[in-house]
Amino acid sequence: MFDEALLQRLDADEEVRQTGRSAVLRRAAAEYLRRRRIKRTAEAYQRAYGAARTALDRELTGWADEGAWPEK
Numbered sequence: 441m442f443d444e445a446l447l448q449r450l451d452a453d454e455e456v457r458q459t460g461r462s463a464v465l466r467r468a469a470a471e472y473l474r475r476r477r478i479k480r481t482a483e484a485y486q487r488a489y490g491a492a493r494t495a496l497d498r499e500l501t502g503w504a505d506e507g508a509w510p511e512k
Contacts, residue, residue: 442450450456456464 447461450461450464453464
């Protein structure tokens with residue numbers, strides 16, 4: 441359910457008048473679900489690899505300064 445004020449604002453939009461309220465709301469719902477999926481995937485990667493990445497960062501700290509590049 442949408443409140444009447446929101447529906448009035450939605451119906452006043454030019455794109456809604458051209459394509460229809462249902463089309464705009466379908467697209468908005470699909471975009472919302474796409475963003476949620478991306479967020480869940482990013483959170484899953486963080487849970488899976490975040491701790492490992494932190495441990496690796498600690499293990500490799502300082503090694504960048506130890507490298508020597510061959511002179512040409």
